[in-house]
Amino acid sequence: xxxxxxxxxxxxxxxxxxxxxxxxxxxxxxxxxxxxxxxxxxxxxxxxxxxxxxxxxxxxxxxxxxxxxxxxxxxxxxxxxxxxxxxxxxxxxxxxxxxxxxxxxxxxxxxxxxxxxxxxxxxxxxxxxxxxxxxxxxxxxxxxxxxxxxxxxxxxxxxxxxxxxxxxxxxxxxxxxxxxxxxxxxxxxxxxxxxxxxxxxxxxxxxxxxxxxxxxxxxxxxxxxxxxxxxxxxxxxxxxxxxxxxxxxxxxxxxxxxxxxxxxxxxxxxxxxxxxxxxxxxxxxxxxxxxxxxxxxxxxxxxxxxxxxxxxxxxxxxxxxxxxxxxxxxxxxxxxxxxxxxxxxxxxxxxxxxxxxxxxxxxxxxxxxxxxxxxxxxxxxxxxxxxxxxxxxxxxxxxxxxxxx
Numbered sequence: 001x002x003x004x005x006x007x008x009x010x011x012x013x014x015x016x017x018x019x020x021x022x023x024x025x026x027x028x029x030x031x032x033x034x035x036x037x038x039x040x041x042x043x044x045x046x047x048x049x050x051x052x053x054x055x056x057x058x059x060x061x062x063x064x065x066x067x068x069x070x071x072x073x074x075x076x077x078x079x080x081x082x083x084x085x086x087x088x089x090x091x092x093x094x095x096x097x098x099x100x101x102x103x104x105x106x107x108x109x110x111x112x113x114x115x116x117x118x119x120x121x122x123x124x125x126x127x128x129x130x131x132x133x134x135x136x137x138x139x140x141x142x143x144x145x146x147x148x149x150x151x152x153x154x155x156x157x158x159x160x161x162x163x164x165x166x167x168x169x170x171x172x173x174x175x176x177x178x179x180x181x182x183x184x185x186x187x188x189x190x191x192x193x194x195x196x197x198x199x200x201x202x203x204x205x206x207x208x209x210x211x212x213x214x215x216x217x218x219x220x221x222x223x224x225x226x227x228x229x230x231x232x233x234x235x236x237x238x239x240x241x242x243x244x245x246x247x248x249x250x251x252x253x254x255x256x257x258x259x260x261x262x263x264x265x266x267x268x269x270x271x272x273x274x275x276x277x278x279x280x281x282x283x284x285x286x287x288x289x290x291x292x293x294x295x296x297x298x299x300x301x302x303x304x305x306x307x308x309x310x311x312x313x314x315x316x317x318x319x320x321x322x323x324x325x326x327x328x329x330x331x332x333x334x335x336x337x338x339x340x341x342x343x344x345x346x347x348x349x350x351x352x353x354x355x356x357x358x359x360x361x362x363x364x365x366x367x368x369x370x371x372x373x374x375x376x377x378x379x380x381x382x383x384x385x386x387x388x389x390x391x392x393x394x395x396x397x398x399x400x401x402x403x404x405x
Contacts, residue, residue, distance in 0.1 A: 004324055004396060010034065012323075013145055013155040015133055016162035017044055019051075020295025020312035022117035024161060025125045026064060027320030031396075035125045036155070038147065040132040044118045048110030049189065049224055050075055050217055055388030056343070057310035058104060060317045063393075066116050073112040075217050079201040082373055087205065087258040091373035095202075098358070098376070105388075109217060113309070133158075136171050138289040157329055158291045159319070161312075164281060166297035172288045183302055183351065185278035185359060186235060187228040188249045190270035192263070194223040205258045206369075209361045212253065212260050225263050227253055230361045234277045245275040278302050280348055287333040294319050299344040304351040304358075307388070311347060314391065315340050321396035339391075346387040 010033050014021045017039035025035045053061060053070065061067050080098060082090040096105065128147070136158060137144040143158045160168025165176060173179070196203075198216035205212045209230040216223045229252045238244045246268050253264050267273060281300040286293045295312035302308070319336045326332035351357075360366040 004031065010157070011036070011155045012157045012159060013038060013133075013143075013153075014159045014161055015039075015166075015168045016160065016295075016297070017041070017118070017127065017129075018114060018161070018163065019117065019309055020297075020316050021159075021161035022114070022121055022125075023060075023064070023313050023316035024159060024294055024320055025121045026117065027317055028323065029121060029124050031320060031324035033323070035121075036128060036153075037121075037125055038128040038131050038133060040130070042130040044114050046111035046115065048114075050077075050107050050215075051110045051113060051309040052306045053106040053108065053113075053313070054307070054310050055105075056391045056393060057313040058106070059393050060313045063317075064120065066120070069116055070106050070108055070113065073106075073108040075107045075109070075200070077107055077200055077202065077217075081201065081203045082370070083203060083205045083258060084370070085205075085207045085257060090370045091376070093373065093376055110309075132167060133171065136168075136291060138172070138291055143290050156290065157323070160291065160293045160297045161295050161316070162297055164276075164279070164296045164300045166281075166293065168291065169281075169293055169297050172291045173283075179281050179283045181280045181282050182234050183278045183280065183304070184230055184232065185228060185304075186231050186248075187226060187276065187278060187303075188245065188267055189224060189226050189274045190267050190272055191222045192225045192266035192270070194221055195262075196223075196259070198223055204358070205260065206359070206366060207255070208363050208366050209359075210253065211359050212258065212263050214259065214263075225266055227263060227267060228278075228359055229253075230359065234279075238275070242273065242275075245273070249275070278304055282348070286337050290329060292319065292333050292336070299340075299348065301344070301348045302351060305347055307347040307350065310388070311344060314343065314393070317393065321394060325396055339394075343387075343391040346390045350387055 012028055012033050012035050014025055014037045017037050021037055025037055028035050061070055077095050079092050080095055081092045084090055131147050131149045133145055134148045135146040142154050142156055144154050146152050160166050162168055194216060198214060199219035202215040211228045213226040214223050227249050235248055238248050249267055250264050253260055280302050286298040294315045296308055301311055318340050322332040322336040360369050
């Protein structure tokens, strides 16, 4: 491995201040880069649904010094209960038995992780909130960036860490449709009162092609609600109107069983409704010229894999390390992709189109899933999934010391 090459004020603009962006900023700044992060929101976004940090990503956060704080923030979901159409219990399982993992894996509120990442870099990285990239002029000697605020600045490199619907990707490679791989499901997420008194648990109701869920992060007054459904084609018209989204979901869930009516009513009035399709980003390459992509912008695996955050953390670590140890950005981008792509592919393949194991489309598939769940309940909870730890991280800093000794 090449040794660490301290940059001469090498400037990098990162678009996106969620997970991949601040993680990349941390490692680049540690290696001596001059880093700016632009974020369209007016502050670091708190709240959000719980996220998982597993396998190789645990080593990334350990090297960042965040592991103790993340362990304190660990939600410790204790049970996922599956219900049949009439609300009867099919099986109750530890989450590790479903997702694959060990007792070392972490589940934390998304806002806790983003706050910790921002705290690592806020004093030595420039943040431009309430702004975004309007245009990129990628030249041989740098990238001229025009911001929506009207400002113009030059950077040596630009990295898009701006999520599934990446603006940076659109600017350098065109419309999202070229890389968007729809997996056949839609979902609506929102919060509602915890009238069932759930604590540290999730409850999932299923009929073929549809599911309703309640998820209690702790023992609070609010729970997360989800309404998920299979659909052959993405409902493109609904994305233009929140009201159309509400009507589509309500029409898909006319059921008068279990908590479905209460969930639909809460969805209709929710101020925090989030509606999207279940999809992945699959790209033949993750960089063009002096612009590269990381995290969901390059390789979103979908929430059904539970690996989006972990891939973002690992990808940020690898991209920064390769930029710090390679003499040329083109060589660094190629090395980053060569190393990360097999790991990304293994995790994206945890779910395939129309084959989300927890959300069967047919009655026969649902019966098979329920039998599998009952069998899982008799097995140990710790069931490591090879894809989660399929990559051993390079040690860029120690490699540099050995190469110069």
